[in-house]
Amino acid sequence: MNCSSPSKKLDYALAVLKERGHRLTSPRRAILELMAEESRPLAAEDIRKQVERQNPCDLATVYRNMDACLDAGIVQKCMLENGKILFELVGEHDHHHHIICRKCERTERINLCLADEMEEIATSLGFTEVDHVMELYGVCGDCR
């Protein structure tokens, strides 16, 4: 079911960042290790809290790392209905979506994406570097 194991995802992420001239610091390593382990999208604050159980880690550091990882294409955003943003480390060819519970914010992975046709339309409208975000929202079994 899972496209790539935690350690593979971590190795891939480290390789991509190195390739791009980034340095491997201990907060960065801790953040990526956590995200590779955790297979769900996380809020910046959650990442900081969990990383901080081992090493101190500033929120700004998390955000700056997320920026770098988004640019590098190894992190994917997930947007809550209220505009809050979650981050998820992804492997190669690992694009997917989620169904998010409105009440507890639990996310469940959905390994399906039908956006190709829509991206073609966007391209035909003159847009380049087309990408997309899609989120499903609902109320999960536990919260009903």
Added chain:
Amino acid sequence: MNCSSPSKKLDYALAVLKERGHRLTSPRRAILELMAEESRPLAAEDIRKQVERQNPCDLATVYRNMDACLDAGIVQKCMLENGKILFELVGEHDHHHHIICRKCERTERINLCLADEMEEIATSLGFTEVDHVMELYGVCGDCR
């Protein structure tokens, strides 16, 4: 191309709100008139600025009206990549998506939605009241 004319959309919105026991105040009327006229998603602040050219209108009033309209299903959210939220008045059976320019934030309507299959998956995972948001992002012809 356009599913419903401005005046129809406005009438529909007013009817739905009345049906739900809401009152028709002058800021509310002005907000809805503007949104019916404007066929694109707008930020709360944009709505306020434009409405204020005729009547004074507080930002909190805009947000509270958007809440009411979202509950009533006559307004649809549109999320920018940075988490900012735009609002768009929609008619009956008027669900659609957008391609949004990363640079100028211009939005172009895309009259296609392929989310049914994904919503079915979400339902099969035990979620109820399933809904979705999908946004395409790119760089438009003018900004390239």
Added chain:
DNA sequence: ATTATTGCAAACCCTTTGCAACTTA
């Protein structure tokens, strides 16, 4: 040695909330 990266604190922005005054039905 060079330059990316970090921590800290402050700034930012959008959004929400409390409350008294005002309107609508």
Added chain:
DNA sequence: TAAGTTGCAAAGGGTTTGCAATAAT
């Protein structure tokens, strides 16, 4: 007259930024 709605001002919460200190290559 009762209850929804508004304006104002303040608070909230997530995200970004400047800068000097630090650490990686």
